[in-house]
Amino acid sequence: MYFLQQGPAQTLDYMIAGYAVIFGVMLIYLISLYIRRKNLSQDIEVLEELEQHQ
Amino acid sequence: MEPKPRLLSILDSVTVLLLLAATAAVFFYAPTEAVMGQVQRVFYFHVAAGWVGMLGFLVAAIAGIVYLRTGRRNWDIVGLSAVEIGMVFAFINIVTGSIWARPIWNTWWTWDPRLTTATIMELIYAAYLMLRAGIEDPNRRARFGAVYAIVGFISVPLTFFSARLFRTIHPVVIGSNQPGAEGSFDMSPRMLQAFMFSLFTFSFVFADLLWHRVRLGRLSDKVEQLKLKTMA
Numbered sequence: 001m002y003f004l005q006q007g008p009a010q011t012l013d014y015m016i017a018g019y020a021v022i023f024g025v026m027l028i029y030l031i032s033l034y035i036r037r038k039n040l041s042q043d044i045e046v047l048e049e050l051e052q053h054q
Numbered sequence: 055m056e057p058k059p060r061l062l063s064i065l066d067s068v069t070v071l072l073l074l075a076a077t078a079a080v081f082f083y084a085p086t087e088a089v090m091g092q093v094q095r096v097f098y099f100h101v102a103a104g105w106v107g108m109l110g111f112l113v114a115a116i117a118g119i120v121y122l123r124t125g126r127r128n129w130d131i132v133g134l135s136a137v138e139i140g141m142v143f144a145f146i147n148i149v150t151g152s153i154w155a156r157p158i159w160n161t162w163w164t165w166d167p168r169l170t171t172a173t174i175m176e177l178i179y180a181a182y183l184m185l186r187a188g189i190e191d192p193n194r195r196a197r198f199g200a201v202y203a204i205v206g207f208i209s210v211p212l213t214f215f216s217a218r219l220f221r222t223i224h225p226v227v228i229g230s231n232q233p234g235a236e237g238s239f240d241m242s243p244r245m246l247q248a249f250m251f252s253l254f255t256f257s258f259v260f261a262d263l264l265w266h267r268v269r270l271g272r273l274s275d276k277v278e279q280l281k282l283k284t285m286a
Contacts, residue, residue: 007091008086008087008088008089008090008091008092009089009090009091009157010091011090011091011092011093011157012091012092012093014092014093014096014153014154014156014157015092015093015095015096017153018093018095018096018099018100018150018154019095019096019099021146021149021150021153022096022099022146025142025145025146025149026142026146026259029139029142029263033263033266033267036270036274037270037273040270040273040274040276040277041273043277043280044273044276044277044280047277047280047281047284048280050284051280051283051284054284
């Protein structure tokens with residue numbers, strides 16, 4: 001396939017897609033860590049308040 | 055809530071700087087591959103993501119062994135955290151491999167031994183999370199999780215060596231360029247440096263994320279204990 005080509009194959013779109021996946025998935029994971037931490041902190045506040053009332 | 059350790063803040067900063075430097079090395083330092091063109095640049099982070107995936111599963115297996123020996127809850131949290139991070143990066147590895155394959159192999163997917171074993175590995179660890187979700191008792195969950203992480207680790211060397219043991223079109227990055235491989239290339243010194251630096255950087259990314267995920271696991275443990283306390 002590549003024997004007759006003049007220069008490097010035109011594959012810029014695939015490279016952009018690849019790095020979009022890499023940084024996109026990493027970002028989604030970071031956001032999920034942040035949201036889970038925030039929710040757990042709120043849970044702790046509520047539960048500690050409940051414990052005090054009891 | 056426990057305050058963020060100073061060392062973790064330093065690790066965060068170092069990791070971000072390393073990631074920026076590795077990205078710059080991939081795009082501006084490493085040369086464009088003569089045949090494949092720009093898509094070859096995916097290779098640097100594709101392999102590094104695969105490395106983090108396997109590292110995560112290795113840490114989970116070690117944490118499983120230590121948990122079974124000591125019974126300390128902390129090791130269960132380490133194991134779960136490592137599997138979660140390993141799965142995220144193994145997923146990145148599989149998807150970016152597919153994107154690279156489209157222009158090079160002329161297909162998004164083929165049931166090649168390396169691709170197949172990598173997918174099985176990912177599914178094995180997805181089952182680990184499902185197994186844990188189905189067990190309510192924390193001690194039983196930790197024990198089962200530890201055993202599963204140790205047994206499931208068999209899939210990791212199988213995936214790593216599949217490109218060397220079986221007839222495959224997947225290139226072997228380090229070692230020989232087998233004749234059947236489609237898309238293999240000789241790394242120039244600059245490519246090799248960018249590649250090694252990417253592996254080094256992603257090891258930091260793993261350590262940083264693991265620390266954050268373990269802290270989250272401890273917080274989740276605290277919530278579980280508080281719930282039991284208030285319900286009692």
